[in-house]
């Protein structure tokens with residue numbers, strides 16, 4: 092564990108990409124092979140199954156630290172991370188140990204077969220043999236959610252440096268459904284067998300946000316434009332008489348959208364498509380609100396299937412007739428995709444994402460303005476001659492989103508942040524006017540600079556009207572422009588509306604609170620965009 | 622029954638029987654000051670009383686003020702009460718204020734730290750009936766390691782950077798923390814450079830006889846090539862500012878109690894966090910309160926609600942006092958640090 096803890100510290104202690112790659116490459120060259128494989132798994136968000144509930148962990152840690160449970164629970168949100176809270180609150184270990192990472196992962200997995208008393212004894216014994224950092228990592232292994240400040244891209248680069256295997260090949264090898272139990276370092280990284288995993292997806296190509304206009308992209312004739320659909324990105328794989336649907340976050344979503352199983356009847360085997368899963372009815376996309384009801388449901392009730400049926404809005408073709416065609420230019424891949432999807436009957440749960448017709452950037456700007464009425468988030472720009480690349484890379488794909496909706500609101504409650512922002516007030520509740528009353532309608536956490544958070548923190552300390560536990564009611568004095576992506580009706584909120592991705596766009600020093608927006612204004616937005 | 626010895630007002634902690642305030646945040650006639658930090662020693666009072674060792678920094682910050690000084694433990698009669706200062710171990714000259722009337726004793730801790738840092742006057746417990754304490758780090762997740770271990774880490778970091786041919790820039794609060802770090806360094810390890818705000822306080826500290834290693838103030842004329850692999854001590858706000866550019870691809874670190882939390886360390890985007898605080902940690906706070914023998918405890922800045930509940934459960938008569946003190950400042954605005 093010391094070697095792994097040392098790697099973790101080195102990654103955690105630098106913001107320089109090169110230093111991180113160097114630390115990882117050294118580790119991949121020197122650590123035992125099983126530790127390497129587990130490290131790759133952890134860095135690509137694969138972790139051992141959770142074997143202990145966090146409730147038990149909190150109780151055991153509080154007991155061991157000799158503090159009441161409520162005190163542990165108060166400290167946790169301030170630290171912002173359960174594994175770290177436990178590591179910090181426990182007394183120093185009484186013993187030293189240096190066993191490999193794989194050993195401790197074995198310990199975590201072994202907990203599953205034990206009864207509660209034996210589990211507790213094992214966990215306490217581990218805590219007593221690990222130092223603060225090792226203990227933090229051990230807790231992370233139990234609770235999951237491992238983040239080491241290393242992107243998959245960066246890990247792939249380091250692995251490439253350590254093994255000599257080119258980066259794009261590694262990126263592909265690391266995708267999909269493997270676990271350290273189902274493969275080996277040799278089998279996954281060094282000498283993989285492509286037919287062994289029919290569900291293996293390709294790395295997604297991710298677009299960069301276009302902040303200025305598209306003029307800098309040069310000649311419009313070199314570009315194709317599509318709508319930026321407001322659904323869930325998905326890669327559909329049809330191989331060996333099976334179908335698999337992968338999310339961008341490498342979650343297998345096949346069972347959540349059973350409608351797509353019918354595609355096996357329409358699309359030939361050896362096909363992989365990139366597209367957007369959309370709720371779609373009467374030949375038009377529904378709003379994201381409709382799709383949202385299906386997110387997070389592993390099985391879908393019949394009623395919902397009828398209310399919000401989904402399709403794949405296909406926009407790229409990565410594999411065709413069993414061949415990886417990602418290196419072919421976009422225009423060519425698109426032409427093949429069109430010849431595949433166009434002839435399909437309307438009952439097939441798939442559509443071709445239409446190209447947006449434009450002859451100049453002005454025309455495209457006008458098309459972008461229509462996005463909201465089409466249930467789209469903006470437009471996508473793709474270079475006609477570009478290959479399908481991996482990860483987020485600048486240059487060939489751009490997303491040009493519509494401007495967010497905004498409302499001016501009064502800050503009414505403030506709460507201290509957690510984790511990164513534990514000593515600042517960062518969580519705020521905002522209200523709009525209804526007659527002479529301020530009605531809270533949303534919370535927002537992000538959008539201000541650190542300097543602005545510092546200023547508002549010092550203001551909150553001096554202008555607290557009342558405290559409700561960690562929440563402070565503050566003088567209704569400051570107006571903020573709240574930006575958001577969508578609005579929907581909500582019975583859970585007093586205001587009757589809920590916002591999507593609300594954030595603070597601007598501190599309106601120029602606006603007195605009396606000039607903030609009203610509940611009527613919000614209702615009008617709901618009628619227009621809900 | 623007569624009025625309490627200390628009352629809590631919107632100007633600050635007030636002693637009606639003595640006719641003075643302790644660390645008031647709005648202008649008053651007579652201010653008794655625990656230490657020279659900006660949230661405790663404010664401008665605009667008609668007269669000030671502080672320790673001899675706190676005086677130089679206060680004059681440096683506040684200019685020409687009417688300032689009387691006292692030695693530690695020296696007893697002063699003010700109005701109907703007796704006032705004395707006792708070391709708080711926070712920064713040089715920092716004090717707890719003891720107020721006594723007819724055998725009843727109240728102590729205001731100001732900011733304090735119980736561990737000896739080898740630089741400022743070590744904290745001493747003062748027996749009292751009522752104790753007004755800060756609790757900046759009043760959570761059981763804050764447990765400081767011995768200073769020697771942290772300083773050893775700092776030296777190792779400095780050495781590794783020097784071997785890499787890079788500068789090591791450490792952010793430390795210019796008024797107190799920076800000098801504590803400097804005093805703890807092994808000055809033969811390499812050259813030490815300072816930001817102007819740090820060097821200004823260094824000069825004050827040296828003039829009052831505090832032992833600091835030799836340092837070189839960085840100016841636009843400084844030939845940095847003459848100091849390869851130097852350690853640079855700067856206020857936290859200087860890190861990430863244009864001032865840093867001159868050092869090229871330097872490694873950065875902060876010295877602060879907040880560095881105990883990984884989230885805060887990452888937000889500040891520093892390479893290293895050195896957990897070094899001028900405030901008491903969880904065990905320190907609890908030991909200090911126990912050592913006063915006080916039954917009544919008032920908690921001021923920090924995690925007051927949580928700490929107050931904890932103390933109540935431990936059998937103390939505890940209450941929260943709203944103050945405008947700010948605790949350990951990693952987020953102080955630049956102008957304050959430059960003062």
Ligand SMILES: [Zn+2]
Nearest residue numbers: 656658711732
């Ligand atoms: Zn202070």
Ligand SMILES: [Zn+2]
Nearest residue numbers: 732946947948
């Ligand atoms: Zn303070």
